[in-house]
Structures are given as structure tokens and as C-alpha cells.
Amino acid sequence: MSVETYLEAHFDAALDDLKAYAAIPSVSTDPAFIDGIDKASLFLAERLTRAGFDNVERLETGGHPAVYGEILSDPALPTILVYGHYDVQPPDPLEKWLTPPFEPTLRDDRLYARGASDDKGPLLIPVLVAEAYLKTEGRLPVNLKLLVEGEEESGSPHFEATLEAYRAKFDCDLVVSADGAMWRADRPSMTVASRGNVALEVTVTGASKDLHSGRHGGSAPNPIAALAALIASLHGPDGRVTVDGFHDGTLPPDPKILAAIGAARFDAAAYYRDIGIADAPIVDGDSLLVRQWLEPTLEFNGISGGYQGRGTKTVIPASASVKITCRLVAGQKPRAVIDAIERHLTARLPTGFSIAFDSDGPGSEAFAIDPDLPALGIAEDILGELLGEKPLRVAMGATVPIGSAFSRVLGRPAIFFSFATSDEDYHAPNEFFRLSSFRTGMKAWARLLKRLGA
Amino acid sequence: MSVETYLEAHFDAALDDLKAYAAIPSVSTDPAFIDGIDKASLFLAERLTRAGFDNVERLETGGHPAVYGEILSDPALPTILVYGHYDVQPPDPLEKWLTPPFEPTLRDDRLYARGASDDKGPLLIPVLVAEAYLKTEGRLPVNLKLLVEGEEESGSPHFEATLEAYRAKFDCDLVVSADGAMWRADRPSMTVASRGNVALEVTVTGASKDLHSGRHGGSAPNPIAALAALIASLHGPDGRVTVDGFHDGTLPPDPKILAAIGAARFDAAAYYRDIGIADAPIVDGDSLLVRQWLEPTLEFNGISGGYQGRGTKTVIPASASVKITCRLVAGQKPRAVIDAIERHLTARLPTGFSIAFDSDGPGSEAFAIDPDLPALGIAEDILGELLGEKPLRVAMGATVPIGSAFSRVLGRPAIFFSFATSDEDYHAPNEFFRLSSFRTGMKAWARLLKRLGA
Structure with missing residues (x-):
């Protein structure tokens, strides 16, 4: 059985895993949820062990623990460090949720729960893919390390120090982030910069x-x-x-991103309609994207x-x-x-x-990827195959504080390969994750690991 | 036994009455406290009946009920309508109270409770004084009517309509308000205008x-x-x-109040120190009082x-x-x-x-008393006797919405005769009522009723 067939055959079990994981209220910004942090990190460590990861542990960080696990196949193969986070945004205002934030609920081929899209669903994908490789081929096409922090929604205050402290453990050739959403639901994109x-x-x-x-x-x-x-x-x-x-x-913005903005033909009026505003304060779509991405x-x-x-x-x-x-x-x-x-x-x-x-924390600098990085091209090809359209290179208005940390501490590049979509209300009531993205994400990660190992 | 001696002899029982009354959370601005409104109005009606008031009833107003009772002695005597309110401000922020707002507590000769000063203590005084007259002299020196509303802290939205509806019942020669605090703890005052x-x-x-x-x-x-x-x-x-x-x-301010401001020699720096501000935004005391009273x-x-x-x-x-x-x-x-x-x-x-x-409600206009009203002179004399100093005539920055309503609807003047003091934190945590004011207030009301009846 191929890895992709295995993943399709075990999709219901994967969905059950995600439901159980998203039911844990792992809010990192509010001390009232400290139990949820503990439970989510424990859940994840156990799931990694069950998937076949070695040396699984909860790492001391000075704040909430990070979860780590690895599958080292062959020193000759490249080593990929996957990044994600198990903490989630606060759920309030609670009264605006149609179903309770920590009771994951299926509606319209979507799973509604706080954290389903950011970042529990997208992070679970590489875990499931690694397990599928072990079950079908008996080994992975790369050496895989997984690092999952518990303070991303708090601005990752201990993340850089954690990278420093465990620098040897995290040694790798490339970082792939399972966090960071695709820009639009209707058009594939690769994020190459973030604020x-x-x-x-x-x-x-x-x-x-x-x-x-x-x-x-x-x-x-x-x-x-x-x-x-x-x-x-x-x-x-x-x-x-x-x-x-x-x-x-x-610094002045990367001209390649300005070019992508021109290519995006962004409709400012439609943007404001989407967020419920009749009278657009900014009418030019290019100007609006510059404000969102580059200012x-x-x-x-x-x-x-x-x-x-x-x-x-x-x-x-x-x-x-x-x-x-x-x-x-x-x-x-x-x-x-x-x-x-x-x-x-x-x-x-x-x-x-x-x-x-x-x-609240030291904050984080903006981040940009080298546009000529080979892994970026591989990832773009896979998205093109699976989604039928070559992805746009976009900047992200939001922040992934880890972006610049990996290059500063480990000296390694990072790419974003997340199957969350920015319309999934991940910092608002009624956060959801599309089941179609969950399926496509598993196929894409299976191909990504294969081609990075080739 | 004289009325004043009787009141002194029964002071402990009076204090127990006030504690029981102030323990009822009769917050009118928040529907969550509707039970407290019901209980406080019932408590008051029962206490009036026990004191010897006739025709005690809870009056429909369209909002929270008003409580009414009367003791009609002799058609030849003047009729005094006493005004007060049984509702209180919300107690939050709860965490700033040293003892719970609805568990009345004695400390330093003060009773701490939400509503103790505004207006449960001051309103209970004329009830106790009426009872003392009946117990000692068998009759009152005036005809007394008591009208206690339940929406003062909500801006008295139904008060004027209630006056209209029961106009004959409330017919009187003079209104005396037990609500409206004295300006300063260290100097007696009579309020003759309010915003x-x-x-x-x-x-x-x-x-x-x-x-x-x-x-x-x-x-x-x-x-x-x-x-x-x-x-x-x-x-x-x-x-x-x-x-x-x-x-x-x-309209331009009453020159008599401007004169009182000059006489008050108000210390702006001390005012700001009292409220915890080192650097006074307004340095001139007269200007400050003009801002508080007249603008x-x-x-x-x-x-x-x-x-x-x-x-x-x-x-x-x-x-x-x-x-x-x-x-x-x-x-x-x-x-x-x-x-x-x-x-x-x-x-x-x-x-x-x-x-x-x-x-939130229709609001209320400002109010001013006729400076030549004889009852005003009588009240000033009594305060002078009991407090050792002729009271200042002052304006009130705060609002007693009933002020203008009585003159508009009943065509009768109103004076303020309250023994609350404006430093008693009545819209803040740790509201209290001085027991010394409770004692003095009873003496003062006993004399006021006697001389108004003479």
C-alpha cells in the first residue's frame, strides 16, 4: 500500500486524533488554562510515541514545555526539523461560538474548534505522514525532527532561548513550519515573508x-x-x-513581493464586504495589500x-x-x-x-526567505500538482515569531508549509479547519518528505 | 421621656435595623439584582408599618415600585412629604471592598456597606424619629408622608410620572429630601442647588x-x-x-452661590491630595468649585x-x-x-x-431652591445648634433628579436635609455611614418636625 493510500484509508482515525487533540483547552496567554497546556503537551508526546517517534520528551523552556521527537533514518539523508505549536488563542467571546470552542464539531466538511486550524490540524499532518511511512515503507525518506512549542500565541517568549539551549538536538538542514496559514482559500500560496x-x-x-x-x-x-x-x-x-x-x-520591501501584489489583482471592495464593511476606507487593492503585508x-x-x-x-x-x-x-x-x-x-x-x-514578551523581528532556496521550489511544485495552480509568493501580515529565530540561532532556512487558510477564523469565534485541507495536506507532506530526501 | 432621649436609648436597635436594611442588595441599575429590589421594598414597607405609619403600600410606577406610608395627625398642621430611595449603586469592583458590600460591618464608628450612606442610613432616620414621636408623645407635630423610590441610582426614569399619577396622595406643603449628601465632613452645609x-x-x-x-x-x-x-x-x-x-x-449661576464659593476658601491642592493626585490640574480653589458646582x-x-x-x-x-x-x-x-x-x-x-x-432614561434638569424659603432658615438653625457652626449654602455637583420634579409636578418647594457626607464613598468601594451622623441626624429630624409644625 502506498503512503497516500494508507493515509486515505486511515482518514477517520486521523480525524478522531484531531478531535481529541483540539478538545484540550491549551490557551497559553491565560494562566487559568495551565491544565490544558499540560494535557495538550502530554497528548502530543504520547501520540508521537505511538506514531513511532524516538526520544520523545517534553523540554524545559522556562515557560510552557516544548514537545520534541525524532525519527533518524540514515545519516546520509537530509534532516528536516518540523516546527509547530500546541497552544491556542483564548476562546472568548464565548457567547459568539455556535458550538463550544473545546467540543470539536463537524459541520459542512469542516471541523469547528479553537486551535483546529491554528495549529493543531496542520501540525498533526506531518505526524500522521511519518507514521504512514513507517507502517508502509518501514522507514522515512528523510531524517525527521519535530519541535512543537507551547507559547506561540503568547509571542514565543522562551523560544529563541530554547533553540540556543538545545542547539545540537535541533541541528538540521532545513526547517519546515507547519504553522502559518495560506493566504486565500481560493488560490494556493507560499508565504516567503512575515511581519x-x-x-x-x-x-x-x-x-x-x-x-x-x-x-x-x-x-x-x-x-x-x-x-x-x-x-x-x-x-x-x-x-x-x-x-x-x-x-x-x-528596509524597503522585496521587489518580488511588490510584483506578487500586482499579480494578485486584489479587490479591496470585496475584502471590505467580506469583513462586513460597506464603505471601503481604502479603495485601491494594491495599496491595501502593501498596508497589510509591507507596512x-x-x-x-x-x-x-x-x-x-x-x-x-x-x-x-x-x-x-x-x-x-x-x-x-x-x-x-x-x-x-x-x-x-x-x-x-x-x-x-x-x-x-x-x-x-x-x-508582553520581547517581541520578534520580521522575517524573509531566500527566494532561490531549492526547497521553496519543491514545495511550490507540490502545491501546483495538488491544487491545480502554481502558488503565489506572498508576504504575511501576521507574525510567525520562529521565522527569524531559526536562521539567527541555527543558521538554517525555514519554509512555511501549512494547510490552514487565513479565512478559518483562527483568532476569532468559530475557528474551523477544512477537512479537504486535512486530506490534501497529508498528500502534500508525503510528497514533500519524499522529494526532500531524493 | 423626650423624643431625643428615646432615640438615644434605642440607638442599638436602630443600628440593627440599618444593618438588616443595608444587607439587601437593592441595585437598581442591573437586572441581576431584581430580587434585592423586591426584598428592600418589602423590608421598608414592613418597617414603616411597625413604626406606626398608616396606608403603607408599594406603589406601581412602571419600573421598580416606590414605597409609601403616612401619619396624618391633624388637618390644621402642615404636611411634610419626606423623599428618599431604597435602591443602591452597583457594588463592583468587588475585589476592592475590605468587607463584602452586602455584609454591613462596623469599623471605627462607621458602618461599611453599599447603600449605608446613600441612602439607607439617611432615609431610615425620619422613620425612626416618627416612631419615637408616637412612642413618647403619642402623635407627630406635623402630618408626615414618606415616599421612597427604587430607581434613583438609575436616574429616576419613572419618578415624574409617578408624582403625576398619585398627585393627590402626595399633596403637601413642603418636601424634605433625606437624600443628597452634606458637602464636607468638617463643615455643615445646606445644598440649595444641584446639577x-x-x-x-x-x-x-x-x-x-x-x-x-x-x-x-x-x-x-x-x-x-x-x-x-x-x-x-x-x-x-x-x-x-x-x-x-x-x-x-x-443660565448664569446664582450670585449667592458664587459668594458661598468665595467664603468656602476651597484648597485645590488639598482636594487633589485627598483623591491621590500629586500634581493639581486646577490650582485655584474658586475655579475648581465653579467647575464642580456650576459648570x-x-x-x-x-x-x-x-x-x-x-x-x-x-x-x-x-x-x-x-x-x-x-x-x-x-x-x-x-x-x-x-x-x-x-x-x-x-x-x-x-x-x-x-x-x-x-x-439610559430621560435624564433630569438642574435644580435650585428659593433662597428665602422659611423652612431653609429653620433647617440651617438646627444644623447650627447641633454642629456648632452655621452651615454654608452650597451647590451640589451631583444630581438629585427629584429636585426639580417636585416643584414642576406638585408645585411645592423641596429642601435637602441629609446626614450623609460626600466623603463616604457612596459610588465607590467601601461605602460607609458615620454612626455619629446617624445619631445627630435623628436629633436634627426630631427638631425639624417640631419646628415645622409650630
């Missing part, structure tokens, strides 16, 4: 306690007003970031302060906070970006307030 | 669902950014409201949108909201103020967003 990321929470405080807004209104400092003015100072009327020093070191951002992810319940409570709150993340382009340094924002806000703080900053 | 109030919640919506801030950052509309810019547009650099039409109809405000009471948990979640939220309340001065119309704000915000809404408004 970096930094996170910062800003808290503005006025009085030492909540005050009655009748008695104190007009005289006591209102931190919601102060925070709003600070937020409003961060972008210009054109939507670009106005922070002095924010763009320092920015840095400063986005507000959450804001809170004062009374949050129904109806009215007449308080002037003591403090108000905003959560910020920035996407970085090549050349920007995460720490310098945070420093620039902190300087900008501190300089504009009105009298009567204090300000505090809490940066 | 009005309107409430409005504003929600700005971008995309139809939360989006990944990596993939969509830079292109999708961010409602936190849009809301912040709208908020920042509502005040000028001097802190004054910039909304066109907001100040329409505003309209537009304050932000709560803001929310996007991820509220710990750590980071990389979303662009679908929407963000802010809760606004305005304090109004004489001449401003609540509906016109709301309309002006809605026009201002709608006109400034950027492309790609929608905006929705939710106004």
Missing part, C-alpha cells in the same frame, strides 16, 4: 480610587479621556503611525476602564488601559519600537495622571 | 466580527482607534466641552472593547463602547444635550464604521 510583532499594555491612572462623577465631575482627572487622547495621537489622518522613531531602520502597524486589541456592566454607574474610574500590538517590517527592532511608543505617550501625558507600561 | 444628569452609551462598530490583527492590521477599521478619536474630540485643551449646542440655554460636564464612566483578559490577544475587535454621563446646569435640556452629542459624534465618524447610541 514581526511586539505587545504593550498601557495604563493611565488619575485618582487613587473610583470617584463619584457628579461630585467630582469637571475637576477630577478622567483617565478614559486622557487615554483616548493618547490613543488618538498615535496615528495620523491617513492611518499611518506618527510615533517619532517608530519607523527607524525600516508596520500599531493596532489596539482591547480597551477597558470603569464600569463595564449594563446601564449606568456614575463613576470617574481610577484608571483605564489599552492593549497594543505592533506588526513590524524588516529592519525594525522590537525593543526600539516599544521605547519609541513609551516616549511618545509619556511626553503627551497631561497633568494629574500617571502612566504605566507592561510589555 | 442635572443625562446618560448615553456610544458604540462604534467596524467589521462584523473580531479579526486577526496580524492578517488585517493596517487595513481593517479599528473601532478602538475610532472611538478614542471621537472621545478626544469632545473636550478642548482647557477641559471644557466642545460640542456645538451642548451649552444652549445655560456642565461630560464625563466618561466606562470604556470597553476587544480583549479584556490577561496577556495578549491579537484581535481587531468588531466594536468598542463608552458610557457617558453629563451633569447639567440650570437652563440645559437633557434631550437637547443628548441630541447635540449624537450630532457631534455622527458628524465625525470616519469611513468604515457605524455608530449606535443608547440613552
Whole structure:
């Protein structure tokens, strides 16, 4: 039986594996889910062992453990290090899920669950493919190492140090990431660059306690007003970031990606319709893609302060906070970006307030792949065969913090070979993974390992 | 036994009454507390009956019931209608309470509980005084009617209609409000004016669902950014409201109150120190009091949108909201103020967003008492005797929505005779009521009823 036939014959069992894995609430950003982290890492280690991986272990990282396993076939064959993560985004707002986020549910040939698309489904694929090789051919066409971290959704704060600590263990010829989604459901793509990321929470405080807004209104400092003015100072009327020093070191974009943007014929009006907006703020599709792929951002992810319940409570709150993340382009340094924002806000703080900053991890730089890497061509060929169309080379607005880490620490290139699709709501309610992608992904990984070993 | 001696002798029982009353979570602004509303109104009705009130009933209002009772002594005596409320502010943030908000606790000669100061303690006083007159003298020196509403903390949305509906029942010569706090703990005061109030919640919506801030950052509309810019547009650099039409109809302040402000020698630096602010935004005490008492405000009471948990979640939220309340001065119309704000915000809404408004009740106009009213002089004399100092005539930054309603509907004047003090954290965690105020208040009400009847 061929590997691809074996995988097709065992698809139901593979789906059961994915359901069991996605049922585990392995949210890494919230300490309330620490049990889920433990269970998911254990589940994965056991599944690797059952698949035939050797030296399976949970690695100490200083944060949530990473899971590692390897199948070393022959020192003469190339060694591939597969990357993925077992942690998931928080599931809230819970009330917007049609079925509970950690009760995986099939609807319309899709599996709905938090983490199904990011990254539990895509990561399970190479595990299943390796198992299929062992069951059918008795060996793998490459040496395979698998490294699965538990802090990707928290910005991978211990990832680079983990690479350093286990550098010899992770030695390889090429990294293949099972994380990082395809750009569009209707057109195959290979991601060759991604933006970096930094996170910062800003808290503005006025009085030492909540005050009655009748008695104190007009005289006591209102931190919601102060925070709003600070937020409003961060972008210009054109939507670009106005922070002095924010763009320092920015490199011009790769011309090949600009060419891909031209080839993509991106429909801005359709994009805004898709996300539920009738009146497009940006009308030119090329400009829109440049903004998404090649320009840095400063986005507000959450804001809170004062009374949050129904109806009215007449308080002037003591403090108000905003959560910020920035996407970085090549050349920007995460720490310098945070420093620039902190300087900008501190300089504009009105009298009567204090300000505090809490940066969530060190952040990560942007990343770009060598366009002439042979593995990139092999991967593109396979996608062309299976999906009927040569993939576009695209940049990714989102961040895969590991991108630049592998080249910096291990000195090895990384390609993205994920079968998640960016419309699968993986940071929103009702995340899903297409079963068709699960099937195609298994075929594609089977071919990828074969041709990389050839 | 004199009435005052009786009250002193039964103080422990009075305190037990207050503890039992304040233990009932009668929050009117949140439907989750509907049981507490029911229990508190029933408790009060039963206590009135036990005190000797006649015709005690819970009145239909269209919202939470009002509680009514009367003791009619002699048609030749004047009739006093006492006003108060049995509902309380929401208790959150719960984690900031040293003891639970609905477990009344004695510390340092104070009773700590949500509602102890606003308005359960001050309202219980005239009930206890009426009972003391019946027990000692067998009759009251006036005809007494008591009207206690259950929606004051929600802006008294049904109060004026209730006055209309029961106009004959509430017929009286004078209204005395047991609600409305004394200005300072260290100096007696009589409130002769109060600001009005309107409430409005504003929600700005971008995309139809939360989006990944990596993939969509830079292109999708961010409602936190849009809301912040709208908020920042509502005040000028001097802190004054910039909304066109907001100040329409505003009347100049009463010169007697301006004179009282001069006499108060208000220490702005001490005020800011008291609320925990080192660096005073307003340095002149007179200007500060003018802002608190005599100018309209537009304050932000709560803001929310996007991820509220710990750590980071990389979303662009679908929407963000802010809760606004305005304090109004004489001449401003609540509906016109709301309309002006809605026009201002709608006109400034950027492309790609929608905006929705939710106004919480009709609001209430500002209020002022006739400075020559004889009852005002009587009340001032009694405070002078008991507190050793002639009270200041002050304005109130906060709102007692009933103020203007009584004069409009019943055509009768109202004075404020409350023994709450504005430092008693009645819209914040750890609300308390001074036992010394509870004692003094009983003496004062005993004398007030006697002299109003003379």
C-alpha cells in the first residue's frame, strides 16, 4: 500500500486524533488554562510515541514545555526539523461560538474548534505522514525532527532561548513550519515573508480610587479621556503611525513581493464586504495589500476602564488601559519600537495622571526567505500538482515569531508549509479547519518528505 | 421621656435595623439584582408599618415600585412629604471592598456597606424619629408622608410620572429630601442647588466580527482607534466641552452661590491630595468649585472593547463602547444635550464604521431652591445648634433628579436635609455611614418636625 493510500484509508482515525487533540483547552496567554497546556503537551508526546517517534520528551523552556521527537533514518539523508505549536488563542467571546470552542464539531466538511486550524490540524499532518511511512515503507525518506512549542500565541517568549539551549538536538538542514496559514482559500500560496510583532499594555491612572462623577465631575482627572487622547495621537489622518522613531531602520520591501501584489489583482471592495464593511476606507487593492503585508502597524486589541456592566454607574474610574500590538517590517527592532511608543505617550501625558507600561514578551523581528532556496521550489511544485495552480509568493501580515529565530540561532532556512487558510477564523469565534485541507495536506507532506530526501 | 432621649436609648436597635436594611442588595441599575429590589421594598414597607405609619403600600410606577406610608395627625398642621430611595449603586469592583458590600460591618464608628450612606442610613432616620414621636408623645407635630423610590441610582426614569399619577396622595406643603449628601465632613452645609444628569452609551462598530490583527492590521477599521478619536474630540485643551449646542440655554449661576464659593476658601491642592493626585490640574480653589458646582460636564464612566483578559490577544475587535454621563446646569435640556452629542459624534465618524447610541432614561434638569424659603432658615438653625457652626449654602455637583420634579409636578418647594457626607464613598468601594451622623441626624429630624409644625 502506498503512503497516500494508507493515509486515505486511515482518514477517520486521523480525524478522531484531531478531535481529541483540539478538545484540550491549551490557551497559553491565560494562566487559568495551565491544565490544558499540560494535557495538550502530554497528548502530543504520547501520540508521537505511538506514531513511532524516538526520544520523545517534553523540554524545559522556562515557560510552557516544548514537545520534541525524532525519527533518524540514515545519516546520509537530509534532516528536516518540523516546527509547530500546541497552544491556542483564548476562546472568548464565548457567547459568539455556535458550538463550544473545546467540543470539536463537524459541520459542512469542516471541523469547528479553537486551535483546529491554528495549529493543531496542520501540525498533526506531518505526524500522521511519518507514521504512514513507517507502517508502509518501514522507514522515512528523510531524517525527521519535530519541535512543537507551547507559547506561540503568547509571542514565543522562551523560544529563541530554547533553540540556543538545545542547539545540537535541533541541528538540521532545513526547517519546515507547519504553522502559518495560506493566504486565500481560493488560490494556493507560499508565504516567503512575515511581519514581526511586539505587545504593550498601557495604563493611565488619575485618582487613587473610583470617584463619584457628579461630585467630582469637571475637576477630577478622567483617565478614559486622557487615554483616548493618547490613543488618538498615535496615528495620523491617513492611518499611518506618527510615533517619532517608530519607523527607524525600516528596509524597503522585496521587489518580488511588490510584483506578487500586482499579480494578485486584489479587490479591496470585496475584502471590505467580506469583513462586513460597506464603505471601503481604502479603495485601491494594491495599496491595501502593501498596508497589510509591507507596512508596520500599531493596532489596539482591547480597551477597558470603569464600569463595564449594563446601564449606568456614575463613576470617574481610577484608571483605564489599552492593549497594543505592533506588526513590524524588516529592519525594525522590537525593543526600539516599544521605547519609541513609551516616549511618545509619556511626553503627551497631561497633568494629574500617571502612566504605566507592561510589555508582553520581547517581541520578534520580521522575517524573509531566500527566494532561490531549492526547497521553496519543491514545495511550490507540490502545491501546483495538488491544487491545480502554481502558488503565489506572498508576504504575511501576521507574525510567525520562529521565522527569524531559526536562521539567527541555527543558521538554517525555514519554509512555511501549512494547510490552514487565513479565512478559518483562527483568532476569532468559530475557528474551523477544512477537512479537504486535512486530506490534501497529508498528500502534500508525503510528497514533500519524499522529494526532500531524493 | 423626650423624643431625643428615646432615640438615644434605642440607638442599638436602630443600628440593627440599618444593618438588616443595608444587607439587601437593592441595585437598581442591573437586572441581576431584581430580587434585592423586591426584598428592600418589602423590608421598608414592613418597617414603616411597625413604626406606626398608616396606608403603607408599594406603589406601581412602571419600573421598580416606590414605597409609601403616612401619619396624618391633624388637618390644621402642615404636611411634610419626606423623599428618599431604597435602591443602591452597583457594588463592583468587588475585589476592592475590605468587607463584602452586602455584609454591613462596623469599623471605627462607621458602618461599611453599599447603600449605608446613600441612602439607607439617611432615609431610615425620619422613620425612626416618627416612631419615637408616637412612642413618647403619642402623635407627630406635623402630618408626615414618606415616599421612597427604587430607581434613583438609575436616574429616576419613572419618578415624574409617578408624582403625576398619585398627585393627590402626595399633596403637601413642603418636601424634605433625606437624600443628597452634606458637602464636607468638617463643615455643615445646606445644598440649595444641584446639577442635572443625562446618560448615553456610544458604540462604534467596524467589521462584523473580531479579526486577526496580524492578517488585517493596517487595513481593517479599528473601532478602538475610532472611538478614542471621537472621545478626544469632545473636550478642548482647557477641559471644557466642545460640542456645538451642548451649552444652549445655560443660565448664569446664582450670585449667592458664587459668594458661598468665595467664603468656602476651597484648597485645590488639598482636594487633589485627598483623591491621590500629586500634581493639581486646577490650582485655584474658586475655579475648581465653579467647575464642580456650576459648570456642565461630560464625563466618561466606562470604556470597553476587544480583549479584556490577561496577556495578549491579537484581535481587531468588531466594536468598542463608552458610557457617558453629563451633569447639567440650570437652563440645559437633557434631550437637547443628548441630541447635540449624537450630532457631534455622527458628524465625525470616519469611513468604515457605524455608530449606535443608547440613552439610559430621560435624564433630569438642574435644580435650585428659593433662597428665602422659611423652612431653609429653620433647617440651617438646627444644623447650627447641633454642629456648632452655621452651615454654608452650597451647590451640589451631583444630581438629585427629584429636585426639580417636585416643584414642576406638585408645585411645592423641596429642601435637602441629609446626614450623609460626600466623603463616604457612596459610588465607590467601601461605602460607609458615620454612626455619629446617624445619631445627630435623628436629633436634627426630631427638631425639624417640631419646628415645622409650630
